[in-house]
Amino acid sequence: MTKIIGVRFRTAGKVYYFDPKNMEIKRGQHVIVETARGTEYGHVVVGTKEVSREEVVQPLKPVIRVATAEDDEHARRNREKEREAMAICHQKIIRHNLDMKLIDAEYTFDNNKILFYFTADGRIDFRELVKDLAVVFKMRIELRQIGVRDETKILGGVGICGRPLCCHTYLSEFAPVSIKMAKEQNLSLNPTKISGVCGRLMCCLKNEEDTYEYLNSRLPDVGETVTLPDGGKGEVHSVNVLRQTVKVLVEVDDGKEMSEYPVAELKFRPRKRKNTKEKPVKEAVKETAEGEQETGAPKESREPKESKEPKERKGGRGRDGEREPRERKGNREGERESRERRNNRHGSRRDRDGREAREGKGSRESREVKAADTTEKES
Numbered sequence: 001m002t003k004i005i006g007v008r009f010r011t012a013g014k015v016y017y018f019d020p021k022n023m024e025i026k027r028g029q030h031v032i033v034e035t036a037r038g039t040e041y042g043h044v045v046v047g048t049k050e051v052s053r054e055e056v057v058q059p060l061k062p063v064i065r066v067a068t069a070e071d072d073e074h075a076r077r078n079r080e081k082e083r084e085a086m087a088i089c090h091q092k093i094i095r096h097n098l099d100m101k102l103i104d105a106e107y108t109f110d111n112n113k114i115l116f117y118f119t120a121d122g123r124i125d126f127r128e129l130v131k132d133l134a135v136v137f138k139m140r141i142e143l144r145q146i147g148v149r150d151e152t153k154i155l156g157g158v159g160i161c162g163r164p165l166c167c168h169t170y171l172s173e174f175a176p177v178s179i180k181m182a183k184e185q186n187l188s189l190n191p192t193k194i195s196g197v198c199g200r201l202m203c204c205l206k207n208e209e210d211t212y213e214y215l216n217s218r219l220p221d222v223g224e225t226v227t228l229p230d231g232g233k234g235e236v237h238s239v240n241v242l243r244q245t246v247k248v249l250v251e252v253d254d255g256k257e258m259s260e261y262p263v264a265e266l267k268f269r270p271r272k273r274k275n276t277k278e279k280p281v282k283e284a285v286k287e288t289a290e291g292e293q294e295t296g297a298p299k300e301s302r303e304p305k306e307s308k309e310p311k312e313r314k315g316g317r318g319r320d321g322e323r324e325p326r327e328r329k330g331n332r333e334g335e336r337e338s339r340e341r342r343n344n345r346h347g348s349r350r351d352r353d354g355r356e357a358r359e360g361k362g363s364r365e366s367r368e369v370k371a372a373d374t375t376e377k378e379s
Contacts, residue, residue, distance in 0.1 A: 012171060026048070030072065089105065100120040152198040153165075212241060
């Protein structure tokens with residue numbers, strides 16, 4: 001077991017673990033810690049407690065000290081300087097005509113670095129901007145581009161429910177949200193209804209996903225045939241997920257009648273709950289094969305039909321994919337052999353003609369040399 005405390009540096013930010021050493025630190029206090037960005041002033045959200053070593057990311061950095069009154073005053077002055085830095089940076093952005101939106105500025109506690117957060121549609125060349133800011137602030141400058149969800153998390157706001165945004169109040173990390181969650185909860189798929197202030201799907205769709213998935217697994221599908229308490233049959237017209245009731249169309253003498261029943265009084269084939277964790281491909285294939293064997297499906301039904309024919313009886317296939325007769329295949333092989341013999345015969349004839357030509361040329365050259373020798377002797 002390892003003794004830790006949880007520290008948060010921004011509102012609804014991520015919680016980081018630190019080693020309290022021998023200090024007894026309680027929730028709500030402020031501490032000075034060493035981070036990758038330098039010395040930071042953080043708020044304790046998890047008091048001193050012991051956790052397993054697997055939950056801690058090593059190495060665990062120690063707490064420097066509990067914040068004093070001077071540290072609190074220094075942090076307050078940094079917040080004031082951040083507002084001034086925002087105004088200066090905004091003027092520089094307008095002067096350089098950069099297509100970017102400045103969101104926030106943040107000083108490190110030791111004033112060694114200042115960070116500017118901005119949003120933009122694409123990549124921004126802000127090298128000249130950084131040079132100008134470094135001349136003004138005389139410290140390290142870092143510009144960090146963020147997304148629209150992070151922008152909303154920093155700025156905050158009020159949602160369509162009338163309450164402060166979840167991401168700005170308590171949600172430390174963004175959970176993946178999909179349109180399937182809205183369908184599972186029978187919500188309107190109108191983008192304006194299910195989108196948050198940031199323009200993305202609302203994070204609160206994830207809050208009740210597990211509950212709706214469980215309740216839907218206990219209900220029949222619309223259009224499914226169910227057995228009524230009196231033994232009759234009926235077709236499901238609609239379901240109420242929260243009340244767990246089902247409206248069923250029942251055939252009577254002169255037409256159909258709709259009745260509502262609690263789902264516990266009906267008999268039907270229950271749904272299978274969706275497993276969020278996908279199984280590996282090999283395991284899925286293995287389970288499929290085992291399921292086929294359990295159902296009694298013959299093995300030859302899973303093999304291609306043409307594999308039933310012995311190999312020696314298989315013939316070639318034509319261009320259209322149909323099997324060719326044996327006689328046509330034999331004729332094609334005979335034509336191929338005769339064509340190869342003709343090519344070999346013509347090739348040997350060409351080689352012989354070339355060899356004779358080379359020999360004739362050599363004999364002609366030798367005759368010319370002999371004639372030249374005899375002429376020299378006579379002279």
